[in-house]
Amino acid sequence: MKDLNQIKKKYPNEWLAFKVMKETSDGCIQGKLVFHHPDRRTLHVILRRKRTKGVYITYSGPLVKSGYAVMF
DSSP, rough: OHHHHHHHHHHTOOOOEEEEEEEEESSOEEEEEEEEEEEHHHHHHHHHHHTSSSSSSEESOOOOTTOOOOOO
């Protein structure tokens, strides 16, 4: 099992499909990387083709690019 934060560091700015196997009391998520890809749509196509279910999908980079702002 790998820590999700370690996986995020290994694959920066990529979309990750992660099978969660354990969550510790301090919020650390452990499991197995199923697939990764820089393009979100491509990752979803791969997951559909492989009929993969029950994975946590997250982005390993910043949610907002430097120089941009978000307003709600």
